[in-house]
Amino acid sequence: MADITNQSLNEIIENVKTKKVSSTELTKAYVKNIESAKKLNAFVTTTFDQALDKAKQFDNKPNFDQLLPGIPLAVKDLFCTENTKTTAGSNILNNFIPSYESTVTKNLWDHGSFLLGKLNCDEFAMGSSNETSHYGNVINPVGDQLVPGGSSGGSSSALAADLTPATIGTDTGGSIRQPASFTGTVGLKPTYGLCSRWGIVAFASSLDQAGPMTKTIQDCAIMLEAMSGFDKKDSTSINKKEEQYSKNLKDNIKGLKIGIPKEYRVDNMPKEVDELWEKGKKILKDLGAQLIDISLPHTKYALPTYYIVAPAEASSNLARYDGVRYGYRSKQGKDLIEMYEKTRSEGFGDEVKRRILIGTYVLSSGYYDAYYLKAQKVRQLIKKDFDDSFKKIDAILTPSTPSSAFKIGEKTNDPVSMYLNDIFTVPVNLAGLPALSMPAGVDNKGHPLGLQLIGKALDEQKILNIGYAFEKNCCFRNKIKKWWS
């Protein structure tokens, strides 16, 4: 058989079900790929022995009725995994071995899959390039000088390099969709509350959402189906009937109304991004969708609002890392206060410290009303723009990112230019809506670019259907030369 790892998750599942490949053969093939791809630095931890054991157990007693039968999966190192180190890309958690499993990963294992390893990410998921990780930057398989996006950069890199058949990331301001766009893969940020946050290392709790990262839209539907669902351990989890996204996937989008927001055409956007957007519009129109110009007037405030709300919540969430309860503890402090100080200054990297400083400032008395409270009000206006538009449309089409993958080191000394990467992705998190990034083409350097589909709350099926129809007609295939092995 041809390379068994170079296929979609759906094809791999079919191969397992029809016994063309065993779970053990599959797992061994991924282990081999991972071992020859150390240069990419996509993994923080591998769990090969455990994975091979699980594969053997599956092969001895297969259950082909599961959604993910005998499928090994690597996941972002932000998901707590029982008895397996979980670092969140930080030095402060370099010795943290959770005694519990996140709900989302447990859901995946309950559907027949098992853990292959933990994927590198920006420290506490703060970043757009995977350069803030304590465990080193990750390389984009598209090119050895390129970032894989962030914060789920280990996930996007591993997926694009065939080191895992599918994966999961988290998206607080774009961390699934932006790395998907940079690597020519599919990434979905679900509606806030669709996937449980329980057991995920918290960044900004009112924005964080877990979601699938896959090679195809169908794979994305399979993974979403497996990982989502109500969880009483997360007070923001939505209690609703579970959906069969993959079974209900349809490619007929005739008559659907697609909104095109004028505010997503920004200054200095490369010509190719604009052209790609035009191409996307044409494809959807040719498939029978109706394009409707819309306005989301508060979009320009989304980035500043996000960079107040997210650091504020982060500064509160990260207060728990004090060297006492768990994680890294400095040996330097002479007394308790000094131990706290040294632990936090040695344990956190620069970007995390920057966010804690900003967050603490905007929450401080005297500045709270001017910054945090104001940001919460603007957040409501951003949400209202979407609500008003969705009265007349089914979904929104925009570029996923203002550029393709940039070079390693290009933006590390300029946080604001790094933050500008999130310009098209953060509004969706602030409004709690689902959004999908799908590969749509390449720029003049041959680097992938994605288009984003935004849906109404809980309308994942519709954006998956539009993506499915788009994928069939766009004819874009991500071609990556395996230069690293």
Ligand code: GLN
């Ligand atoms: N790049 C954004 C940030 O640095 C988003 C990160 C994320 O979605 N986790 O905050």
